[in-house]
Amino acid sequence: IDEIKKLVSDENGIIDARIYNDEALYELELERVFARSWILLGHESHVPNTGDFLNTYIGEDPVILVRQKDASLRVFLNQCHHRGMKLSRDDAGNAKAFVCTYHGWAHDISGQLIDIPFEKEGHCEPLDKSEWSPLQARVETYRGLIFANWDEQAPSLDEYLSDSKPYIDVMFNRTEAGTEAIGGIQKWVIPTNWKFAAEQFCSDMYHAATMSHLSGFTAGLPEELNLNDIDIPTQGNQFRAKWGGHGTGYYVDQPGLLQGIMGPAITEYITTSPQAEIASKRLGPMFGQRMMGQHMTIFPTCSFLPGVNTIRTWHPRGPNEIEVWAFIVVDADAPDHIKEEFRKQNIRTFSAGGVFEQDDGENWIEVQKLFRGNKARKTKLNMQMGLGDSTTDHPDFPGRISGVYSEDAARGMYQHWLRMMTELSWDTLKP
Ligand code: FES
Structure with a gap:
């Protein structure tokens, strides 16, 4: 942290060029900047109807943005918790469910895991489906713009802006x-x-x-x-x-x-x-x-x-x-x-x-x-x-x-x- 603090001086207006090219700093940015900030994902008019979705990113993490039945929005990690495959590989569209193309784990449009093929045959006890549903991000809007943030502790979008x-x-x-x-x-x-x-x-x-x-x-x-x-x-x-x-x-x-x-x-x-x-x-x-x-x-x-x-x-x-x-x-x-x-x-x-x-x-x-x-x-x-x-x-x-x-x-x-x-x-x- 002490070394990073030497790279930028607000008081003197000097920047060390390493902030633009250092691999280790970039890895820290993904964790400390992109996983804690509000990131623009799209506009409300991109997903006007129930089930409309847009596949995009928070940092390098792929996420699915989906319009819900009650008109609210959900954003969740576009990754199946089984063996890590992408849940949705389209750019955008309308979905009734997101079914993983690897072994068929099915998720509803809110991102909840709802069905596992051959669950009874393959598992002695049923899996806790809430535990194996994709990670959800916070999602908030301002003037039609949709932003998402992974961090529960971050300020609201309104405070942030x-x-x-x-x-x-x-x-x-x-x-x-x-x-x-x-x-x-x-x-x-x-x-x-x-x-x-x-x-x-x-x-x-x-x-x-x-x-x-x-x-x-x-x-x-x-x-x-x-x-x-x-x-x-x-x-x-x-x-x-x-x-x-x-x-x-x-x-x-x-x-x-x-x-x-x-x-x-x-x-x-x-x-x-x-x-x-x-x-x-x-x-x-x-x-x-x-x-x-x-x-x-x-x-x-x-x-x-x-x-x-x-x-x-x-x-x-x-x-x-x-x-x-x-x-x-x-x-x-x-x-x-x-x-x-x-x-x-x-x-x-x-x-x-x-x-x-x-x-x-x-x-x-x-x-x-x-x-x-x-x-x-x-x-x-x-x-x-x-x-x-x-x-x-x-x-x-x-x-x-x-x-x-x-x-x-x-x-x-x-x-x-x-x-x-x-x-x-x-x-x-x-x-
Ligand atoms: Fe998704 Fe297996 S990786 S069902």
Whole structure:
């Protein structure tokens, strides 16, 4: 624990690169971060009916998310307790039961073991089926998003999200009707550490306004715009959660970047349409209408871009690889042509083949490659932007606020990571 504490300094803004490439640290992350945090699994509209299920992951553990008869949700380990086989091998579907394909142990949709073939013939005494049912996770929702957590002692999702909720609402609470997921879940692999992706969505407006997305703008600008129309904004803020490692950044009243990414139809929908006026009444003018070009991460691996409306989980696959599981969310009562515009612009920009997605992935892959080097893997990295320049009593914005080009939220993310890695009891760790 003392050695881990030397790897990150919130006070000085310095990170040791070993947190991105060390195998032993990664094994500890699976236990101390992923098995104790709330992980995004999907959207309520992915599983609307009884028996609808989605197979996904908490960390590297496969789990089944299932809608129950009483409309509640269950999440349990996708592993048979007999000889360890997967219970369900589909991506998603509707099930009346989950029957293991190895020897046929049957489970109901709540995950309870209900039938063992040849039980009487094979066992002198019946097995205690509750003891041999798969491990259940806690499952809670916020604004249609489904999160799960293995840890009974962890704070509730509501406490966990705390002061980040108004910033989440910018994308997920714009209208009474809520949101819905459209299209499928896109999945792809990037050879990088999960923290690079989470950190960028948490704290890095800098890359978008400087170098990285110039190629995306040049190659993929909507045809009705040209590069000179893109006015890179400077007004905005960054939010760092007081607890939990969450962060977001956004521009205020400057739609240039959003326009360059999503085009005029979506920009108008977010900023000046009748639906934007409704959001403004619901969330207040700042959160409903004036914030735009936003990036956000809920620690550890739930990231999204309000206005672009992509949301994803960065599922870790060892220290050097992630699986990205991304889907599109829209206001449930948005006009059909706006839903279609979000779908098309998402595919063009932030998807497996999206022009801006390539810019981000390229950076993360190149950095991770460098860590093969003996010196490079131990480099000290600088995250000092905005150091000493934040306030916790901003009149308009909850949380800890700094300028839009800052790394305070990144420092907050890594400080929380460090606490998760080194504080083994919720007695000290809880909010
Ligand atoms: Fe599942 Fe045997 S491994 S029934």
